[in-house]
Amino acid sequence: MTMYLVIAVVILFFVVIFQIAKASEYVAVLKGEKNSKLQSNKINGFLMVVFLVLGLIGVWYCNELLFPKTLFRFGSASVQGEKVDSMLWVTIAVTGSVFIATQILLFWFAYKYQEKPGKKVFYFPHNTNLELLWTVVPAIVLTVLVVIGLRNWFSFTSEAPKDAMVIEVTGKQFGWIFRYPGADNQLGKKYYKNIDNASNSLGLVWDDKMSQDDIVTEQTVYIVKDKPCKFIIGSRDVIHDVGLSQFRMKMDAVPGIPTTMWFTPKYTTKEMQERTGNPNFAYEISCDQMCGNGHYSMKGIIQVVTQSEYDEWMAKQKPYYYTAFPDKEPSNSKPSVDSTKKVVVFKEISNTQKSNSKI
Amino acid sequence: MSSEVALDFHSGVSSLHDTHHSHDEHHHHETFISKYVFSMDHKMIAKQFLITGMFWAVLGGFMSVLFRLQLGYPDSTFPWLEDILGKWAKGGHITPEAYYALVTTHGTVLVFFVLTAGLSGTFANFLIPLQVGARDMASPFMNMLSFWFFFTAGIVMLSSIFVETGPFSGGWTAYPPLSALGDASPGSKTGMDLWIVSMALFVVSSLLGGLNYIATVLNMRTKGMSMTRLPLTIWALFFTAVLGVLSFPVLFSGFILLIFDRNFGTSFYLSDIFVNGAGALPNEGGSAILYQHLFWFLGHPEVYIILLPAMGMVSEILSTNARKPIFGYMAMIGSMFAIAILAFLVWAHHMFVTGLNPFLGSIFVLLTLLIAVPSAIKVFNWLTTLWRGNIRFTPAMLFAIGFVSLFISGGLTGIWLGNSALDIHLHDTYFVIAHFHIVMGVASMFGMFAGIYHWFPKMYGRFLNNTLGYVHFWITIAGAYLIFWPMHYEGLAGMPRRYYDYSIWESFKQFSDLNRFISTVAMIVFATQILFLANFFYSIFKGRKLRTANPWGSNTLEWTTPIKPGHGNWPGEIPEVYRWAYDYGKDGTDFISQTTPVGADESVH
Known part of the structure; x- marks a missing residue:
């Protein structure tokens, strides 16, 4: 019953949005296309900044909420895994800063350079120095990451010690x-x-x-x-x-x-x-x-x-x-206590599996 | 020589159409069948691809809602599920068999039917002839076949859902031995046979289309349209087609060997196997890893087959709506070229933990991280394109900006996964799901939406509703981040993908609240896409009509055709091209169409 109610509410909600959207189109025609375009441009430009700010807060909040649930609170439980963790922190520092910088630029530019009547754009088809800059810098940073990664990779995949x-x-x-x-x-x-x-x-x-x-x-x-x-x-x-x-x-x-x-x-x-x-x-x-x-x-x-x-x-x-x-x-007499115990444990596990798959 | 032939062909076609258009605007000799079903008009074929792709997107998306229901609410029952799924949801609770079948079909359908056929099938067909200045594709007949092979592939895939043993359920990558042995999984019985047949048909479709796109771009450009005057959409679609033509046959070979292993007793992928219930198999000496090499030799280029068209369209839309030339046109082509080359040299990064030779693995680490360089170039070029522009937020522009944002977010996590030492921890966890859904799935979907909003007026002579477009965009981008961003944390906790239920796992069960949250958002986002579809189909018939041929003030050739171009695109001569596609804001002029001759007093860029 609630299911149908939910569906009905969703459909109703859809119809309302649809009608509003249609009406807004008529209003736009009445108001003159130019004005309504400028208005929706302003709204969307503003939303760009809102999205950026809320997004960055969301990223922080998500981290507060979920980081304690990951494994990194207690560090790696193996000696080798420590290298994975340290590498992870380096990678997160690099990609995290690029992420924040580029997302800010993207949404800020979108807001800042939104259409204004009579504005002249800057005709800027290319610039070799800039393009070289963002080819060479990422290449260098990635080289560093590759070097760190491969050192760890070769140590993880090396032969195990003799006493292992x-x-x-x-x-x-x-x-x-x-x-x-x-x-x-x-x-x-x-x-x-x-x-x-x-x-x-x-x-x-x-x-x-x-x-x-x-x-x-x-x-x-x-x-x-x-x-x-x-x-x-x-x-x-x-x-x-x-x-x-x-x-x-x-x-x-x-x-x-x-x-x-x-x-x-x-x-x-x-x-x-x-x-x-x-x-x-x-x-x-x-x-x-x-x-x-x-x-x-x-x-x-x-x-x-x-x-x-x-x-x-x-x-x-x-x-x-x-x-x-x-x-x-x-000593072939009676089955040892331990082996029966093992069988019991195994049965329990397979039973839980069975009951789980039945759910 | 070849260009002369092409020109002759043009004049032949154009004269035919000239006479034709002189007495009737419409194609009176066309029947319903030849116009809407077995059409050889690239514009109609594009619409066929688009609408078929939409059908699959809805189905594939709905499947994800169903399995998210299981992940988010593992303890609840939904009686209506039994109504639609029958024995696959006994008591209103999806069975593991059904769950895995849904996951597998969702992946296959979205990757191949929606984001390959639906995306490049639609826009390569629609834009290549219109933007290079051609009457139609090099071979309209092959083009038609391409669609109908795709359609048949879809029918076969659809039929597999109704088989008694269920559709294939071993993951969209179909790794043998699981996919080769019906005794190992019921989904690997008839369901898998149908899956392979469907995929084989799809490969044929994709090759027919791809060869056609390449031939058209290389041979049928109008006078003056040199390769370096092509819009970036065409470059992107061209590289996409090249990738497809070179990699799909390899996938096909992998499938052929799989068919032999399944049906004819060969041992290409099988060795030393004992299946519970079936006993020891006779096969010895095969390598299960061989399939993975063949699969990912397509599988990785496939990622770029999906992504490149979106990149191309986004470049075009960003530039048009920023009223500013795309920054670094040649660097954009160069970086796409680099991506196309590297796409073939990185496949084994999907196989770091298969026991691959560590030295070989290290080469793939190097080549994989190298892809970040052209990707960075593209991102910074897009940012610079926006800088000091005069941005119009059409729905297409919003989706293009959203694409860039998602491409950054998902691309950066690629740097984590491409580094094998980190991949050891993150491989096959939710981190991977988050990564590829953001960068390949949602980002390309955004590229597709941008394309649809931007070229809808050209397709149907009407506009989509703007307000609905804005609602669609803001809910979808917020939803995409809310769904996939937290998944990174699940992956950092090692939570494996493709699990039906996490409640028995001490290490992963702490995320049950989060899973419920993600599932809820997924449903809202899915519902929003239905809103978009309503907008789409409503606007085809009732949308606001176009009054000018060039609504966005765009430079490219498709906007020089009539509002509703007939078969042959231009009623008269095909226009000649005098400049590149990005003269926006040059010398204070808002835009200069490619067909405008270069003036004497014009500055040179």
């Missing part, structure tokens, strides 16, 4: 699978045709000894504070993207072509919860590449912990090999 922990991240519709190299510190071979959702979600080649101690988890990955962490990223089906906004990092997950990314986390998840004052804070992995209808729910969690917490957690993990071949497990 290596974790394989695999995207699938719609979730994340993580693989740790296990005791031998080597990721074993895998082949996609071995994939079996129940017992071999990554298609590990079990004949390869190096695969047999690999540890596989879903949805949540543990990494260590202050220790460089290298992700080897891939996808099982379509293109996904590992988006880590708090770390200022992002890399696509492409089927068949492994990509890499490395960074050094600065704060544990707990520390971030305290810094942000948000007890629910989590380092979320967002899929940033359209991957299907569940794209929006493709969430992973990075738990940044201290080395000792990590070691403790890792000690509880069992190689994935034993999930595929439970009889080979040395």
Whole structure:
């Protein structure tokens, strides 16, 4: 009912505006075209300045309102991301000042040089010096930005340090699978045709000894504070993207072509919860590449912990090999408490996803 | 030699039309079909492009309202949605499938059907013959085909909305494997087949049109109209056509490979894939990234295909209404040329986070930021054009000024995104949405509106209502900034694009109020565009009639034709051109038409 009311009001509003506009046209004809043109010119010239002033106030107000909601209040959560932030400030200083200067000139000129009867314009078709000025100055400024940008770019994309922990991240519709190299510190071979959702979600080649101690988890990955962490990223089906906004990092997950990314986390998840004052804070992995209808729910969690917490957690993990071949497990008695817990967590997440998609 | 042939052709056509016009002002032998449907008059074809483009703009715009409804009010239900969308909005709540289909179709339709066909299709067709001084296009028949291929492309796209599995829903860029595998997404089944067919037809349309525009500009200029006397609109439309002709075939090749992967078991883009429900696919050895290279080799020039016509028209309109020559005419052509060249050398900046070789990435950073130089030249030249002018705020002029403002705002954020190290953080977030909607979407839309308001009197012999034009402008520019400016902040928070619902995300859910605000403004702005359409269609029939042939006091040739030019444009000889198009305010004269011979006492610029 309210819907129809709203539509009726909108239509009424339209008709009123339309009629006023039509009437104003008749009035213009009666008053003489010249006078009415001059009048509307004055109004629009004035509105130019109004728009400029309100616009600049709006830009400031928008910043007051929304800046605290961005990530920059707390800075980057990775060492590499600090460079992104500092570069961002330089860029915002440059583009911001150009923005303000040119917008002021544009709307001010529009106001100042509005039509006045009998005014002679300045016939000014070109001026080589001016044109050179605004070719050369932007070129120099941009060169500076390019140099800063490329220095950072090469440092982000450089080889990860030798002591970095290596974790394989695999995207699938719609979730994340993580693989740790296990005791031998080597990721074993895998082949996609071995994939079996129940017992071999990554298609590990079990004949390869190096695969047999690999540890596989879903949805949540543990990494260590202050220790460089290298992700080897891939996808099982379509293109996904590992988006880590708090770390200022992002890399696509492409089927068949492994990509890499490395960074050094600065704060544990707990520390971030305290810094942000948000007890629910989590380092979320967002899929940033359209991957299907569940794209929006493709969430992973990075738990940044201290080395000792990590070691403790890792000690509880069992190689994935034993999930595929439970009889080979040395202490083959009852399923460990932890692995059931993991399954419960995963179920919860998939349940929330299901219920979300049902809404 | 070629010019002689062209002249002969002219005289042939003009004599035909002279005799024709002598006994009847109208084309009595024309039937409804040949005049309004399968017309070969460039002016009618332009109107066909424009009105078809408007249809798609309304549909594409309405789609954005629908998905903004989901983003702004994720917890509300709208029963009327179920009435129009059926199973795609069960219980009055858009499903994710429908949401992604809407987002995808909105993007495809607005980029290709509205801002490519609707913009350059309309104004290249309308202005090129009129402003270079030609009776019609080089090939009126190809021109007609160009429209009908576009129309057919539209029909196919429209039909995809009614398929059981839904229209394509993998984003307008259609990246495989998602777009190649029906098992990965229902939208990639029949919907995707129709999407590719539609796009293929569109490429054909665009090539037929583009070749025609190039041929006409190069060969059919009237006597005295040297290339450096062309209005900037024509230069812009010329570069646009060149970009299209060189880049659309590459997109087409990408589509062909995609069709093979989808239907004939090849592995151009596919490798190592296991799809839930379908198991491991046999394809090995392909590269999903190859498609992105082929796509963006068109995709980036496409941005300039959209932007350049707007730039050209804005230059013309700013100069005319400031009553002052465009500043730096040659620099304007030079910067458009530079943009046209660079457009082909920057495509991989859309692919910085695909795992691209970092060294290759660095080259693309350099070339991308280089585009800022010609863009800066253009902006400062426009500002200088306004400086010390005598500005008339016609609705067209307002939209032209709005274009410059939006081009600055959106262009500057390009400097952020083009720098790969910053792009790592901002890629595929709302920052990108804000950037390209402002600089490419809304700015070009403003260029299009400016063009429509400015040339409407030439198209229909009547004026649009001014007051409605002013209302349209002020609401639209304020709305555009209110919608897209705050999105930069969402992007700075890392909020990814193409999400159906943010409520499960601790990192992004703080923007729910803002999303509601943006959606509300989007609806108001959309409604305002309906007001413009009402003005447009009302004025075609009932608008104030033109009494002089040259209402804006403009120098260019189209205003030397009769108020309602017939097929062939000029009743007599095609006028000869003696000067450039921008002699406004020279030696104290308000304007000097291009057809006025240079006087003996005239100063040389």
